[in-house]
Amino acid sequence: MLKDMKMASVRLMQRAGVFERASASRWRRERLLILCYHAVSIADEHEWRPNLCMSPALLRARFEAIRRGGFQVLPLDQAVKRLYKNDLPPRSVVLTFDDGGYDFYKQAAPILREFGYPATVYQTTFYSDYPKPVFRTASSYLLWKCREQILPADSILGIAQPVDLHTEAARGRVTAGLFARCDGENLSGEQRNELLQRLAKLLGLDYSAFEASRLLQLMRPQEIAEMSAEGFDIQLHTHQHRTPLDEQLFRREISDNQKRISEICGTRPTHFCYPSGHYEMAFLPWLEKGGVVSATTCDPGLADRESHPLLLPRFIDTSGQPLLMFEAWLSGVGQWVSARRKAKSALSGQRPAMAEY
Numbered sequence: 001m002l003k004d005m006k007m008a009s010v011r012l013m014q015r016a017g018v019f020e021r022a023s024a025s026r027w028r029r030e031r032l033l034i035l036c037y038h039a040v041s042i043a044d045e046h047e048w049r050p051n052l053c054m055s056p057a058l059l060r061a062r063f064e065a066i067r068r069g070g071f072q073v074l075p076l077d078q079a080v081k082r083l084y085k086n087d088l089p090p091r092s093v094v095l096t097f098d099d100g101g102y103d104f105y106k107q108a109a110p111i112l113r114e115f116g117y118p119a120t121v122y123q124t125t126f127y128s129d130y131p132k133p134v135f136r137t138a139s140s141y142l143l144w145k146c147r148e149q150i151l152p153a154d155s156i157l158g159i160a161q162p163v164d165l166h167t168e169a170a171r172g173r174v175t176a177g178l179f180a181r182c183d184g185e186n187l188s189g190e191q192r193n194e195l196l197q198r199l200a201k202l203l204g205l206d207y208s209a210f211e212a213s214r215l216l217q218l219m220r221p222q223e224i225a226e227m228s229a230e231g232f233d234i235q236l237h238t239h240q241h242r243t244p245l246d247e248q249l250f251r252r253e254i255s256d257n258q259k260r261i262s263e264i265c266g267t268r269p270t271h272f273c274y275p276s277g278h279y280e281m282a283f284l285p286w287l288e289k290g291g292v293v294s295a296t297t298c299d300p301g302l303a304d305r306e307s308h309p310l311l312l313p314r315f316i317d318t319s320g321q322p323l324l325m326f327e328a329w330l331s332g333v334g335q336w337v338s339a340r341r342k343a344k345s346a347l348s349g350q351r352p353a354m355a356e357y
């Protein structure tokens with residue numbers, strides 16, 4: 001009901017020309033909209049996780065809206081510098097893609113090329129060097145693919161009773177058990193992959209075909225190097241997609257990630273994105289010591305000169321976001337109508353699911 005009322009008022013504002021006036025305003029000119037994308041579907045991933053995956057057609061529609069509205073897409077480094085110098089061009093936008101999946105290479109890059117837009121990829125590197133499906137997301141996806149089935153009991157996977165996979169809750173219980181075991185026993189990438197293969201077999205799926213599809217895999221070093229050589233900006237997202245609370249371990253995640261990206265691309269990455277949007281104030285000096293000059297969160301908002309450079313807000317664009325709201329965010333109106341929420345993890349002190357791995 002509230003959502004309907006909000007949409008109705010946003011629609012009224014659009015019809016009354018408020019979007020256009022906001023877009024052209026000095027207020028908007030002093031602000032930077034950093035858009036956050038995750039995966040662009042190779043197959044049906046957007047039906048599985050509409051909040052993380054978007055179809056290529058929808059991404060193209062978003063870029064058309066950016067072009068239609070006269071918005072200027074800037075490279076991240078330039079945009080951040082100009083933000084703090086109060087030198088942004090009108091209607092400035094930055095495009096960021098988290099994780100560096102193979103889908104970026106296969107699906108997002110061709111669309112970016114078509115529009116001539118620069119983009120930053122926040123690249124994790126562990127699964128780039130270990131070219132297998134990312135365990136957590138892949139196990140969840142395979143269970144969803146087989147949601148009409150009953151998963152038989154299996155002692156190796158630790159499944160005591162057959163599980164009806166119809167509901168998300170039931171599938172979530174299976175993955176929670178698998179993840180707890182991986183973390184508890186500190187299983188290696190190979191051991192996790194063996195579990196994934198076993199799960200696929202139990203579900204009657206062809207694991208080899210799944211692996212060959214490159215679904216839910218990261219870009220390999222050669223692909224990252226190609227993207228970088230073409231001009232896409234490869235930046236930091238930790239080596240293993242995690243933010244340990246221990247300073248040494250945290251800084252190691254950053255330095256391992258920096259080292260691999262430097263080796264692959266011949267660049268020195270200094271921009272960072274918090275995995276799963278989770279941050280703690282303690283991380284800020286640790287990032288500074290690692291030479292990081294900007295960091296983006298998943299807190300919704302437009303960045304302005306008052307924003308801390310290591311806590312830059314972003315708008316997470318998802319499949320469920322109506323075009324009207326996307327356009328409201330481009331203009332800046334989206335920030336006015338959305339109650340600003342801090343990331344739940346930062347407020348409650350609860351850490352989100354540690355990693356997608």
Ligand SMILES: [Zn+2]
Nearest residue numbers: 098099275276
């Ligand atoms: Zn991520």
